[in-house]
Amino acid sequence: MAALNAKQAAMEIIQRLPDGVDFDEIVYRLHVLNKINQGLKDVEEGRLITTEELRREIEEW
Numbered sequence: 485m486a487a488l489n490a491k492q493a494a495m496e497i498i499q500r501l502p503d504g505v506d507f508d509e510i511v512y513r514l515h516v517l518n519k520i521n522q523g524l525k526d527v528e529e530g531r532l533i534t535t536e537e538l539r540r541e542i543e544e545w
Contacts, residue, residue, distance in 0.1 A: 493517065 488496065494514055501510065526532070533541075 493521075 494517075497513055497517055498510060501513070
C-alpha cells in the first residue's frame with residue numbers, strides 16, 4: 485500500500501469502522517494510529533533507548 489497522508493489515513497480508518505461507532509471510539513483509534521506511526525518514525529530515525537536505559541527511567545518515576 486502506498487504511503488498515505490494523515491487525512492487519507494484517518495479517512496481509511498474511519499471507513500473501516502462499523503456504522504454505529506461512536507465519536508470517542510473514532511478519536512481513540514485515530515490517536516492510537518498516530519502514536520504507532522510516531523513510534524515507527526522514531527525507530528526509522530534511530531531514536532531508541534536500550535532496555536536498561538528504560539529501566540533506569542522507570543525507577544526515577
